[in-house]
Amino acid sequence: MNTASQNRLNRVHPELARRVTLLIQALANKGYTIEVVQGLRTFAEQDELFKQGRSKPGQIVTRARGGQSNHNYGLAVDLCPFVNGKPQWNDNPGFIRIGVEAARLGLEWGGSWKKFIDKPHVQMPGPTVAQCLGYYNHGGLDKVWAKVPPIV
Numbered sequence: 788m789n790t791a792s793q794n795r796l797n798r799v800h801p802e803l804a805r806r807v808t809l810l811i812q813a814l815a816n817k818g819y820t821i822e823v824v825q826g827l828r829t830f831a832e833q834d835e836l837f838k839q840g841r842s843k844p845g846q847i848v849t850r851a852r853g854g855q856s857n858h859n860y861g862l863a864v865d866l867c868p869f870v871n872g873k874p875q876w877n878d879n880p881g882f883i884r885i886g887v888e889a890a891r892l893g894l895e896w897g898g899s900w901k902k903f904i905d906k907p908h909v910q911m912p913g914p915t916v917a918q919c920l921g922y923y924n925h926g927g928l929d930k931v932w933a934k935v936p937p938i939v
């Protein structure tokens with residue numbers, strides 16, 4: 788794991804960070820390098836990302852506006868296979884390996900979603916984004932994190 792990945796993990800829910808570290812180590816033991824390319828995103832950063840492919844150039848990469856993504860609450864990360872320090876966005880088997888490890892660790896993988904397949908995305912199970920927003924408005928990120936049940 789590189790420094791940028793570690794820095795991103797330092798800002799998400801500690802249990803998510805712990806599980807993602809285990810995921811990355813498990814795949815490293817098999818010879819695969821996985822990095823964390825996205826972690827916590829502020830509401831403003833989420834709104835900017837939402838514009839991509841709509842009012843700004845590029846491909847649509849999210850359905851969520853500020854406050855509507857698990858990333859806004861430090862409950863999601865995006866992972867990507869890396870080779871020689873470069874992200875391998877088309878490495879389909881690599882993303883499937885991430886999905887298998889995520890499931891094994893009790894995490895949800897966006898690659899298994901039906902409506903908006905999001906292969907890099909891995910998140911904590913638990914409160915919906917609507918619930919998160921309610922908690923957030925009454926105590927910030929700490930309140931959200933306190934509501935996330937431990938994974939067994």
Ligand SMILES: [Zn+2]
Binds near residue numbers: 858864907908909
């Ligand atoms: Zn994501």
